[in-house]
Amino acid sequence: MTDKRTITLTVNGQRHTREVETRMHLADFLRRELRLTGTHLGCEHGVCGACTVLLDGEAVRSCILFAVQAHGCDVITTEGLAAPDGTFSVLQQAFWEKHGLQCGFCTPGMLTTLTAFLRETPDPTEEQVRDAISGNLCRCTGYATIVEAALSAARRLRGEG
Amino acid sequence: MKPSPFKYHDPSSLSEAVGLLGSLENAKLLAGGQSLGPMLNYRYVMPDHLVDLNKVVDLTHIHIEKGRVHVGAMARQRVLERDPGLQKACPIVREALLEVGHFQTRNRGTIGGSLAHLDPAAELPGVMALYDATLELAGPRGKRTVPMAEWGRGYMSPNLEPDEILTGLAWDAWEGVQGHAFVEFARRRGDFAIVAVGCLLALDAKQAIRRAAISLVGVAYAPVRLPSAEKFLIGSKGEEQAIEAAAAEARKIEAKSDLFASGAYRQRLAGVLTARAVKTAYQRALGENAGK
Numbered sequence: 001m002t003d004k005r006t007i008t009l010t011v012n013g014q015r016h017t018r019e020v021e022t023r024m025h026l027a028d029f030l031r032r033e034l035r036l037t038g039t040h041l042g043c044e045h046g047v048c049g050a051c052t053v054l055l056d057g058e059a060v061r062s063c064i065l066f067a068v069q070a071h072g073c074d075v076i077t078t079e080g081l082a083a084p085d086g087t088f089s090v091l092q093q094a095f096w097e098k099h100g101l102q103c104g105f106c107t108p109g110m111l112t113t114l115t116a117f118l119r120e121t122p123d124p125t126e127e128q129v130r131d132a133i134s135g136n137l138c139r140c141t142g143y144a145t146i147v148e149a150a151l152s153a154a155r156r157l158r159g160e161g
Numbered sequence: 162m163k164p165s166p167f168k169y170h171d172p173s174s175l176s177e178a179v180g181l182l183g184s185l186e187n188a189k190l191l192a193g194g195q196s197l198g199p200m201l202n203y204r205y206v207m208p209d210h211l212v213d214l215n216k217v218v219d220l221t222h223i224h225i226e227k228g229r230v231h232v233g234a235m236a237r238q239r240v241l242e243r244d245p246g247l248q249k250a251c252p253i254v255r256e257a258l259l260e261v262g263h264f265q266t267r268n269r270g271t272i273g274g275s276l277a278h279l280d281p282a283a284e285l286p287g288v289m290a291l292y293d294a295t296l297e298l299a300g301p302r303g304k305r306t307v308p309m310a311e312w313g314r315g316y317m318s319p320n321l322e323p324d325e326i327l328t329g330l331a332w333d334a335w336e337g338v339q340g341h342a343f344v345e346f347a348r349r350r351g352d353f354a355i356v357a358v359g360c361l362l363a364l365d366a367k368q369a370i371r372r373a374a375i376s377l378v379g380v381a382y383a384p385v386r387l388p389s390a391e392k393f394l395i396g397s398k399g400e401e402q403a404i405e406a407a408a409a410e411a412r413k414i415e416a417k418s419d420l421f422a423s424g425a426y427r428q429r430l431a432g433v434l435t436a437r438a439v440k441t442a443y444q445r446a447l448g449e450n451a452g453k
Contacts, residue, residue, distance in 0.1 A: 003168045022169035022211075023201075044162035045199035046266060058239070058268040064198025065269065068169060069215060113265060134350040135263025 007071040011036065012080030022068045027051040029067035030077055038078040038108050042137065049136030052109040053077050059116035078108035081115060091115055091153040100149035102140035109136050114150050122158055126151060164201035171213045175299060175328060178217055183301040183324045185210040190326060192235060192274030195266045220273070220328055225250050228334050230292075234273020234327045238285075239264065241272060250334035253291065253341035253359060257284040260345045260357065273327045276312070279319045279383060281417070282353040284343070286312070287378035290386050291359050292332035300325035313383025335372070339363040340446030342438040346430055348421070354379040355422045356430040358411070360438035362394070364446045370394045375407065375435060380416045380427050387411060390435065399443035404436050411435035 008017040011034060018033050027044075030036045030053070042048035044063045051063040054076035081089045088096060091114055101107045110133060117124070117132040124132070129150045130143070138146065155161065170185075172178040182188055189208035191197055192215075200206045214220065220235035225246050232241065241247060242258045261267055261275070261284050275285040276296065289296075289309050296307045300322060307320045314320050321327060345357035356379040363372040373391040376384050390410035397403035409432065416427035 002166065005169065021166075023164045023166055025163075028163075045202050046195060047199075049263070049265065052265055055268075059265045060268050061195075061198075061265055064194050064202065066169070066194075068171075069194075069213065117264070131350060132264065135265055 005068050005071075007068055009067075009070050009073050009075055011075045012077060020067050022066060024067045025063050026053065026055075026065045026067045026070050026075070027062035029070075030062065030075075033067075036077050036079050040105055040108050042105065047135075047137070048106070049109040049113060049133075050106050052112045052136065054112055054116055057116070057119075059113050076112070076115075078111050081111055089115070090156050091118065091150070094149040094153035094156065095146070098145050098149035098152055100142070100146045102138075102142045106136055106138040106140075110138070110146055114153070118150070118154055118157060122154060124151070124154055162202045165204055165207040167208050167211045169211050169213065171216050173216045173218075175217055175219060175326070178212055178214060178326060179299055179301060179324075181210070181212050182326060185212070188212055190214060190277070192277070193237065193266075193270035194274075195262060195270040196274065196278045196280065214326070222329075223247060225334070228336065229331060230334055231329060231331045232272055233329045234276075235271050236273075238262075238267035238270045238272065238275070242267060251292070251332075251341075253343050253361060254288055256341065257288045257343040257357075257359060260284050260343065260347070260351075260354065263351045272330065276330065277319055277321060277327045279313060279317050280353065281316065281382050282355075282357070282379040284345070284354065284357055284359075284378060287357060287359050287376045287384045288343070289330060289332065290376040290384040291361050291374040292334075294330045294332035296320075296327060297329045297331065298325045299328045304328075309384075310386070316382040335361060335363050337363050337371075338446055338450045340442040340444065340449065342441035342445065344434050344438045344441065346434060356380055356427055356434055358431070358434040358438040360435070360442040362439070362442045362446050364450060367398075368447065368450060369396050369398050370443070371396075373439075375411070375438070377411065377414065377431055377435070380414050380431055382417070385414055387414075387435075394439065399440065399447075404439050407439055408432040408436040 003022045040050040042050035046061045046064040188210035191213045220233040222233040361374040365371040373394040375387040390407035393406040412432040416424040418424040
């Protein structure tokens with residue numbers, strides 16, 4: 001018995017229609033069906049945060065959300081954060097400048113999480129940034145520079161250079 | 162780390178969902194999926210049918226009428242956290258929610274899912290115990306309600322039949338000058354509580370405690386209300402002696418041992434956190450009084 005459904009969703013501004021098995025996660029859908037491998041799978045049980053994507057603007061774990069549940073939704077993955085010509089978003093640029101990544105495995109989840117967070121909290125304290133990424137594990141333990149990058153991006157987004 | 166095969170159902174009404182759950186063999190309800198999702202991935206749970214409640218929009222309401230709060234089971238934790246009316250009527254809900262997972266999981270997680278899953282360390286059941294909330298259920302035999310005190314029947318076993326759906330919760334907000342506190346001890350931010358304590362206090366005109374509620378999670382299989390401790394607080398003005406008497410009651414709870422903490426350690430924490438919660442709640446009540 002293979003339970004399948006046809007779903008249509010918008011990913012990074014592009015509409016896709018696919019027939020999927022209903023037990024397929026959104027993360028596997030993005031990686032296998034759309035070949036958008038920027039969304040990483042670490043723990044596959046909602047703890048590590050590497051698979052975080054924006055679903056209708058809200059940061060969610062794509063490893064514990066079924067692709068069929070995203071039918072009709074607007075999804076942004078890490079590939080959708082930069083401008084179409086490849087110019088980094090302000091947050092990505094800050095990660096680059098502050099060395100906010102080492103091995104890069106957690107980076108997609110950090111970027112999507114912080115993108116949603118900064119939209120809602122434009123003037124965060126360091127503690128608020130740390131709380132926001134408390135659900136994203138960086139096993140290089142490079143949190144200091146990630147926090148620095150987030151604060152730097154927040155300043156720039158507020159127009160404070 | 163992929164779920165076993167199942168047939169997916171996404172009813173758009175409660176009656177349709179009740180019909181499906183009542184007629185399908187080995188069916189499981191999917192709410193926010195922040196606990197069931199991992200359990201499916203681990204194959205701790207292998208349902209033949211998954212009935213997704215996310216399209217049942219009439220279970221997402223939050224409204225407050227004459228001091229009574231009504232919340233649909235599918236109201237998302239993040240929506241509750243941001244609701245200004247709820248923040249005004251029951252600020253402890255938000256304080257507890259900030260300890261529930263992370264904002265990414267609260268974007269999907271629901272209040273009904275948390276109550277139906279009934280993890281011993283879950284924060285929301287503890288808050289519902291403080292308010293003696295009423296749980297509203299629907300099933301093939303009709304509707305029924307269960308008071309929070311009768312909700313937990315065993316480890317992760319709520320008073321909910323396999324063919325019943327938790328549809329909503331209702332509780333009375335407290336009146337008058339009051340203070341609240343939700344304090345938690347976990348190994349990391351967002352982890353399951355080893356112990357967490359919620360406290361609500363209401364004061365009379367002379368700043369003495371006229372009403373108190375204390376509940377603990379993480380200690381036993383379900384939230385523990387502590388009427389014996391609450392009794393010691395009535396009439397007190399936050400004196401050390403009364404708080405210590407309440408904390409001593411918390412230390413008497415028969416606490417569970419697990420990989421993370423022994424029962425004795427949990428009992429000690431229960432006492433410390435109870436004292437902390439009562440002190441904070443009382444200070445906040447005084448602050449609110451001063452502001453009026």
